[in-house]
Amino acid sequence: MEKLLEVKNLEVSFQTYGGTVKAVRGVSFDLHKGETLAIVGESGSGKSVTSQSIMKLIPMPPGRISDGQILLNGDDIVPKTEKQMEKIRGKEISMIFQDPMTSLNPTMKVGNQIMEVLVKHQNMSKQDAKNRAIELLRLVGIPMPEKRVNQYPHEFSGGMRQRAMIAIALAANPKLLIADEPTTALDVTIQAQILELMKDLQNKMDTSIIFITHDLGVVANVADRVAVMYAGQIVEMGTVDEIFYDPRHPYTWGLLASMPSLENDDKAELAAIPGTPPDLTNPPKGDAFAARNQYALAIDFEEEPPMFQISETHFAKTWLLHPDAPKVEPPEAVKRRMRQLSSTFEKPVLVKEGE
Amino acid sequence: MAKYIGKRLVYMLLSLWMIVTATFFFMRIAPGNPFASEKKLPPEIEANLNAHFGLDKPWYEQYWEYLVRIVNWDFGPSFKYKSQTVNDLINEGFPVSFLLGMEAIFIAVAVGVLLGIIAALKHNRWPDYTAMIVAVLGISVPSFIMASFLQYFLAIKMGIFPVARWESFMHSVLPAVALASAPMAFIARLTRSSMLEVLANDYIKTAKSKGLSRGVITVKHTIRNALLPVVTYMGPLTAGILTGSFVIERIFGIPGLGAHFVTSINNRDYTVIMGVTVFYSILLLVSILLVDIAYGIIDPRIKLAGGKKGE
Structure with a gap:
């Protein structure tokens, strides 16, 4: 199997008033195409920092990748500039966050939030992007997408919002999807649906997934490998x-x-x-x-x-x-x-x- | 929406009635009367004057007559400025005050929001500190001192602007700036803190993870959400500008409504006090209604009560 991502000896630290916090201390792993890797650990173990470093989403400063390499298709992203990262984020790697209640912009229509990705990375016209957004909403199992596309996040339930987040994350067919505790804020029945949906979409789109969680039950359900x-x-x-x-x-x-x-x-x-x-x-x-x-x-x-x-x-x-x-x-x-x-x-x- | 506005209008009329009633009675309680002056008037003349203006009637009749007149948009004659009605005073003074107020609101909002955004984007760096020093100065220096400073330096010393009076656009700059300085500073601080709050939100991280550039994130995702508190502040801001302009108009010798208001209180010019109070109250109530409607448009989560429920 082909390696999509190789993380080598990654070290991330944060400069704080209390001193330098070494949040990630020499993490190495690799990820193959179409594979799901679960990263488990308790709060503060560095799992979220590791995953956000892969997209260079940690605030810098105070954060700093002090050592190591992150190879995406053999290309190291650590030295890349913000401008170069903009072409990778959303297009090559995208992310789903823990709390769907706060991770969507409350004053922007859900459709527009999906369309942004399409307009940015696939140079679609507004009309094409809207049609694609409707398709994506249908793909993630949101009923009546033609109507939903014009609604605001507060008109969606928690599970629906997480589905919309998944639609945003998958809009530009990324090769790697990082899911940072995507089911933690949802109740158990919705959790199962979201996990089902993610597995289903992974099969359709052949995306690799890094799944961050502290729920071992979820791990057993979705992962190929576990760190x-x-x-x-x-x-x-x-x-x-x-x-x-x-x-x-x-x-x-x-x-x-x-x-x-x-x-x-x-x-x-x-x-x-x-x-x-x-x-x-x-x-x-x-x-x-x-x-x-x-x-x-x-x-x-x-x-x-x-x-x-x-x-x-x-x-x-x-x-x-x-x-x-x-x-x-x-x-x-x-x-x-x-x-x-x-x-x-x-x-x-x-x-x-x-x- | 129409139902909501209708409901609000009824409430506005109710508030207006309470304001009119309260002003009417408080004014009568205050000692003195419109015809008291150094020179004692002969009692016959005073009785005649009272009869002419209807002041000899019992209070409930006066009150009722006044209510009827206000409904007909007739604020009656001024007691002091003979041959002028209160409506004349409002028609003359209000356009001037309105222009001054609008200029001040524009400066306060435009400069305040800009300073706040710059401060938040350059958080804890020198632009932030500079903007916040300006803001603290703006809040702590009272407008009448600011006005004198501006007059002294920009008008007398440098001669860039005229010192006082109301003749051209240049005449309006200094009073507008003096009037705007405090609210501008407040808006700058408000915008900064709400920008910082929004920037720490998860959806900003989502926007970043989509690969959007910093500029797009700021314009499309941050500013709109950060401006919600500023919109809320527009109501009190209007009130502040209105009352602030009483002082500023005096300092710059501007023939606006505020100047009349202050003089009329000293003169116990009952009809002018009443008329201007009612007029200002209407203005304020309307501006608050407009703010609420604007809020509902900017923030989709707010459904104006009585409006259609999310389909």
Whole structure:
């Protein structure tokens, strides 16, 4: 499969009064054509900053991409100017935001908000753009699009607005769609419809999707691969099966164990990861997760763990995979779902720097 | 829409009636009368005058007669300026005051909005600081001091503009600027803060993620939303300009309505006070109605009550 996007060792920091916040600390991943990558993690883990950096949407200053490359079709966008970025945003990469209630302009007709993209990137005339906008609204499942196109956002329900946002994002046939928690603000039945719609459109248009969420249920539903982020780093990455059935990082265990499930005993308390994420103005020495990690080894407090490779597609950044590490048992809730995957290497392999 | 305006007109008449009634009685409570002067009038003459103007009748008759006259748009004769009616005074003075007020509103809105937009787009950089210093000065310096400053420097020292009187466009510049300075400063600050608020909104990020240029985002997405509070302020602004022009017209010797208003209060010229108050009230009520209608047009989320409900 062809690589659409390669992010290499991305570092993003923000200059604040309290000091420099290192929001993203060396993130690398790649994305193939037509693939869906989910980035999961708790609030403040750097998942939104990572995705907004890909479009250079973070406010600069105070934000700064201090290191790394973002290759879109082999072309690095980090050094690009605002003017050059305008040709990429909306056309090559577009974005759906979390809250459809606030991400549409309240004083502009929905149709005009879609037409803007078409006029800008496809040089359409007003009339053509309007016809296309009606088509797009129909495509995202909005009934009576001829009427809806002339309405304002406040005349749409939440789910309808998110559909309209998707229509805007897909208007210029982008190659990459970044969805930043697109279903978080919607109620569950609407969530399912929106996810269905996104999958459906992805098949039709062959778009790659980066799906940012903290909802593992959503991940299982939409993603091909998953990257788990913690404190500005990817701590584990693999296919959906690998992350759900053979997780290796204690943080991933924590996330999976804290997922409510129908099999949970109603007397057992729902697990939670104790503590709070570290302060990224001053990241801790060693593993950032060590302080909250009940499986932490002495070395976790001293030296940052390297990335280990468990299969062709599965990576985890934990000392527990080191040949000398003691064998530990994951929590009960995780162990229950563990199964042997055929693609797993016999032994975890240490990934060398710069690979 | 028509239903809404109709409803508003009824309310306006009601407010107007309350204003007329309140002014009528407050004015009578104030000590003194139109014919009190240094030279005591012989009692017969005073009685004659009172009879001539109907002041000898009981208050309820006077009140009723006055209401009937106002309905017929007749504000009666002036007690002081013999042979002139209040309608004459309004017809003479209002065009001058109106022109001055319009010039001032134009300056206040145009310059204020511009300063606010520049300040917001260059947030925390020198254009922002400059614009805000201008704004603070404009708000803190009272208009009559501003007027004297302008007269002293621009008229007397530099001779660019005439000092006073009302003859040509050049004569109107200084009073209009003096009148506009405070509201202009207020509008600049209002525009700046509402621009900053709008710029922090998600839909601005959406617009940016569409690949729109900064200019397009500012014009199409930011300014329109940022101007909503400014439109709201247009009602109080009109009131401010109206009352502000009382002072300014005196300072610049402009024969407007404001000057008559102030003199008439000193003179206890009952009919002039009443007439001008009613006239100003109508003006203000109409301008507030216009602001509300404009608001409904600019912001589609506001459905004017009584108008058609979102189909």
